[in-house]
Amino acid sequence: MADGRFSPLPEPFMGKLSNGMDVLVVPDRRAPVAYHGVYYRVGAADEDAGKTGLAHFLEHLMFKGTEQFPEAQFSPRVAKLGGKDNAFTSADITAYYQRVPISVLEEVMAMEADRMTNLRLDEDDVVAERDVVLEERSTRIDNSPAAQFREELNAVFYRNHPYGRPLAGWRKEIEGLSREDALAFYKRFYHPSNAVLVVAGDISGQEVLAMAERTYGKILGDNPPPAHVRPQEPPIRATRILEMSDPRVGNPQFSTYFMAPSYVGEGGEDGPALDVLARRLGNDPSGLLYRHFVRDQKKALSIGAAYYGGARDHGVFIIYGIPAEGVSPEELHGQVMAFLSEFGAKTPSQDRVEVDKKALAGATLLALDSVGALAQSYARTVTLGGSVSQAAAWPQAIGAVTPEDLVRVANKYLDPKTSVTGFLTKEERP
Amino acid sequence: MADGRFSPLPEPFMGKLSNGMDVLVVPDRRAPVAYHGVYYRVGAADEDAGKTGLAHFLEHLMFKGTEQFPEAQFSPRVAKLGGKDNAFTSADITAYYQRVPISVLEEVMAMEADRMTNLRLDEDDVVAERDVVLEERSTRIDNSPAAQFREELNAVFYRNHPYGRPLAGWRKEIEGLSREDALAFYKRFYHPSNAVLVVAGDISGQEVLAMAERTYGKILGDNPPPAHVRPQEPPIRATRILEMSDPRVGNPQFSTYFMAPSYVGEGGEDGPALDVLARRLGNDPSGLLYRHFVRDQKKALSIGAAYYGGARDHGVFIIYGIPAEGVSPEELHGQVMAFLSEFGAKTPSQDRVEVDKKALAGATLLALDSVGALAQSYARTVTLGGSVSQAAAWPQAIGAVTPEDLVRVANKYLDPKTSVTGFLTKEERP
Numbered sequence: 001m002a003d004g005r006f007s008p009l010p011e012p013f014m015g016k017l018s019n020g021m022d023v024l025v026v027p028d029r030r031a032p033v034a035y036h037g038v039y040y041r042v043g044a045a046d047e048d049a050g051k052t053g054l055a056h057f058l059e060h061l062m063f064k065g066t067e068q069f070p071e072a073q074f075s076p077r078v079a080k081l082g083g084k085d086n087a088f089t090s091a092d093i094t095a096y097y098q099r100v101p102i103s104v105l106e107e108v109m110a111m112e113a114d115r116m117t118n119l120r121l122d123e124d125d126v127v128a129e130r131d132v133v134l135e136e137r138s139t140r141i142d143n144s145p146a147a148q149f150r151e152e153l154n155a156v157f158y159r160n161h162p163y164g165r166p167l168a169g170w171r172k173e174i175e176g177l178s179r180e181d182a183l184a185f186y187k188r189f190y191h192p193s194n195a196v197l198v199v200a201g202d203i204s205g206q207e208v209l210a211m212a213e214r215t216y217g218k219i220l221g222d223n224p225p226p227a228h229v230r231p232q233e234p235p236i237r238a239t240r241i242l243e244m245s246d247p248r249v250g251n252p253q254f255s256t257y258f259m260a261p262s263y264v265g266e267g268g269e270d271g272p273a274l275d276v277l278a279r280r281l282g283n284d285p286s287g288l289l290y291r292h293f294v295r296d297q298k299k300a301l302s303i304g305a306a307y308y309g310g311a312r313d314h315g316v317f318i319i320y321g322i323p324a325e326g327v328s329p330e331e332l333h334g335q336v337m338a339f340l341s342e343f344g345a346k347t348p349s350q351d352r353v354e355v356d357k358k359a360l361a362g363a364t365l366l367a368l369d370s371v372g373a374l375a376q377s378y379a380r381t382v383t384l385g386g387s388v389s390q391a392a393a394w395p396q397a398i399g400a401v402t403p404e405d406l407v408r409v410a411n412k413y414l415d416p417k418t419s420v421t422g423f424l425t426k427e428e429r430p
Numbered sequence: 431m432a433d434g435r436f437s438p439l440p441e442p443f444m445g446k447l448s449n450g451m452d453v454l455v456v457p458d459r460r461a462p463v464a465y466h467g468v469y470y471r472v473g474a475a476d477e478d479a480g481k482t483g484l485a486h487f488l489e490h491l492m493f494k495g496t497e498q499f500p501e502a503q504f505s506p507r508v509a510k511l512g513g514k515d516n517a518f519t520s521a522d523i524t525a526y527y528q529r530v531p532i533s534v535l536e537e538v539m540a541m542e543a544d545r546m547t548n549l550r551l552d553e554d555d556v557v558a559e560r561d562v563v564l565e566e567r568s569t570r571i572d573n574s575p576a577a578q579f580r581e582e583l584n585a586v587f588y589r590n591h592p593y594g595r596p597l598a599g600w601r602k603e604i605e606g607l608s609r610e611d612a613l614a615f616y617k618r619f620y621h622p623s624n625a626v627l628v629v630a631g632d633i634s635g636q637e638v639l640a641m642a643e644r645t646y647g648k649i650l651g652d653n654p655p656p657a658h659v660r661p662q663e664p665p666i667r668a669t670r671i672l673e674m675s676d677p678r679v680g681n682p683q684f685s686t687y688f689m690a691p692s693y694v695g696e697g698g699e700d701g702p703a704l705d706v707l708a709r710r711l712g713n714d715p716s717g718l719l720y721r722h723f724v725r726d727q728k729k730a731l732s733i734g735a736a737y738y739g740g741a742r743d744h745g746v747f748i749i750y751g752i753p754a755e756g757v758s759p760e761e762l763h764g765q766v767m768a769f770l771s772e773f774g775a776k777t778p779s780q781d782r783v784e785v786d787k788k789a790l791a792g793a794t795l796l797a798l799d800s801v802g803a804l805a806q807s808y809a810r811t812v813t814l815g816g817s818v819s820q821a822a823a824w825p826q827a828i829g830a831v832t833p834e835d836l837v838r839v840a841n842k843y844l845d846p847k848t849s850v851t852g853f854l855t856k857e858e859r860p
Contacts, residue, residue, distance in 0.1 A: 048479075049478075049479050049590075049592065049660075049661045050659060050660065050661035050662075052590075052661075148667055149668070152589075152667055152668045155589040155590070156586055156589070156670060159582075159585040159586070159594070160479075160482075160585070160595070160600060162479065164589070165590070170590060170661075170664040171664065172662060172664065173661065173662075229480060230479075230480065231479045231480035231482075231600075231603065232480075232602060232603075234600040234601065234602065237578055237582055237674055238579070238582045238672045238673060238674035238852070239672065239673040239674070240586060240670065240671070240672050240673075241670070241671035241672070241673070242668045242669065242670050242671070243668060243669040243670075243671070244667055244668035244669070245847075417675075422668070
């Protein structure tokens with residue numbers, strides 16, 4: 001087990017401003033480029049019912065301007081400084097970030113601090129941007145049966161928790177979002193005490209902390225961070241199946257969702273074993289499902305497993321597959337469930353599991369090896385309420401997973417009786 | 431078509447107090463007993479996410495006392511006056527009502543007005559009553575697979591609208607309901623302008639109005655009625671199936687839910703045809719489903735159709751069945767869906783539909799023929815935001831339904847592609 005891939009990751013510098021803002025720094029001497037981001041502890045799961053899409057809509061509006069940078073001059077200014085900027089919204093996180101020459105870091109921090117508290121929204125801008133997000137929804141979801149299918153599966157998977165709502169928002173509700181909705185959400189959630197500053201680059205934690213006090217530190221920390229009180233999922237008592245057909249579908253497919261813990265939530269200690277299990281079953285040629293259903297039996301064109309443990313309240317374990325010609329998605333699904341049941345009855349070999357663990361840890365380390373990638377990963381953990389030490393110890397936790405752990409978590413979580421399965425098929429028009 | 435059963439119902443007296451409270455009176459000379467109720471325009475669908483069960487919990491707490499009637503003396507006082515009282519909570523309505531000698535009507539009105547605005551809640555009472563509603567939930571739902579099954583079906587049927595939440599509340603959320611939650615809900619929704627007073631008995635509308643001004647009229651009407659802005663259902667794009675098994679189940683069953691309009695909502699003009707359709711397909715020996723599946727084919731022990739159009743935002747059309755020995759619920763369901771598809775392809779005979787219409791109107795008129803029943807029916811309509819004239823014209827609307835209407839609404843609403851079907855089966859313990 002003495003493998004470098006299972007060594008702990010370097011822990012970041014962690015600090016806190018007097019106004020409550022968290023500061024996370026990953027010094028990286030390799031390039032004169034800095035990654036700078038502000039991660040807010042708010043996402044689509046914090047929207048009020050009936051206001052879906054608001055978190056993502058506000059993310060768009062944050063580029064519209066402040067007194068200091070009116071008329072959408074934020075991004076052009078970053079570009080002029082030799083940088084690039086962007087943002088993303090998830091169910092739990094809304095993040096704004098830039099890659100900039102380290103020489104302009106403090107200026108960009110001042111700009112980001114400015115829009116944390118001085119956002120200006122014209123009614124015209126709001127109306128125009130609403131059309132933009134509606135168009136985004138049309139393109140990415142309404143024009144894609146696969147995206148609609150995921151949206152429907154998700155809505156059925158969560159019966160009570162807001163994770164069941166679409167990140168983009170339901171169309172009717174986006175249409176109703178107003179300037180007042182956006183500003184109220186902004187005022188409620190965009191505070192230093194609800195944000196994590198993350199910087200990676202050729203700079204020390206103390207230097208960043210000083211810069212941050214001079215910029216973000218000017219914002220009063222008079223608002224306590226909003227509580228994340230979200231409706232939770234009641235116990236699951238039924239299997240759910242969803243069938244959707246659309247003339248635009250190419251290959252039919254199935255997806256099965258199982259409720260699983262998130263890394264930072266209750267049961268998160270099973271996260272590493274679930275990650276290894278997904279790899280073991282996984283979709284590349286070394287995965288059990290691939291070998292059995294694609295290579296040997298030729299029942300599937302594609303098949304795989306995925307574990308998403310990076311949310312605040314719940315994780316999900318997904319098995320998906322595209323059947324081969326002449327096989328129905330229902331048939332493939334039935335055989336896969338039977339295969340999983342057999343898997344749960346027999347402990348895999350230690351050697352096989354070690355190979356998977358090394359591949360998983362190796363691939364992850366590779367992905368973290370760029371300026372900002374490790375910092376982003378830590379920033380997500382901290383924003384979700386998780387611990388940096390636990391995140392740094394992730395490779396060790398992967399190294400400690402045993403074949404018995406895989407069987408245990410497979411039996412614990414992959415229960416078809418509490419799963420949701422969707423079948424997406426091509427609709428044959430009469 | 432000249433049948434007395436299709437004549438309009440007598441319209442009630444309608445008035446309004448100066449504080450905005452609606453007053454609805456159905457004079458009834460037959461007995462010295464009055465039905466008196468206050469219907470609030472609030473129900474489980476108005477609860478905030480994460481606070482399910484609150485509307486029903488508050489209904490219980492409303493019996494706990496005021497300054498004037500402390501220590502749960504409300505019901506004992508009604509009994510002492512020779513009356514009986516009760517209450518109910520639905521997704522849209524919370525109602526408190528009594529049957530009392532007409533001589534004490536004004537006293538009871540004063541009592542009900544008192545608890546509209548002077549509710550007192552001790553922390554001890556709240557904690558004790560929370561145990562009562564939790565116990566109610568255990569008995570009525572958690573101990574009943576059929577009730578759990580309906581709860582799960584409902585949760586899957588509505589993906590966004592709060593009708594998907596259980597009326598009783600999810601257990602975990604009931605456990606978290608506090609005195610402050612109850613009082614905040616009370617203050618938000620319990621106002622004269624958000625209530626309908628309903629009286630039936632040997633008394634005129636003007637007399638009730640005068641009594642009401644002397645009692646309810648004392649309450650200031652400074653709060654505008656709360657808006658009913660609820661998340662709406664997005665377009666349905668997928669068929670959903672739910673499977674639940676439990677060792678306590680006797681006969682297996684299936685239920686299929688189709689989205690339908692409510693009488694007071696968009697598309698409500700199809701309500702009468704849906705009511706007649708439910709009767710035509712219905713579960714008694716004259717219903718098509720019964721004749722085919724129970725009597726002739728002997729595939730089912732019980733089968734039927736029901737239409738619920740009495741909610742504010744959505745109605746539901748339900749087909750349900752219990753298969754005969756040796757028939758699986760899936761098989762019965764498949765055959766019923768095929769039967770419905772055939773039904774939608776052929777117009778039934780005028781004679782047959784006339785018989786159903788007369789039976790439906792006749793049964794309804796019979797049910798309305800008791801002191802208070804017609805008033806309750808009107809009170810529900812008014813509380814949901816519907817029109818009394820439309821409600822009075824219901825028998826005429828039933829009389830006007832044509833065989834072509836039945837085919838039209840069957841094809842419009844009974845689309846298996848947008849349905850939710852649940853299968854409840856006995857779990858065989860290994």
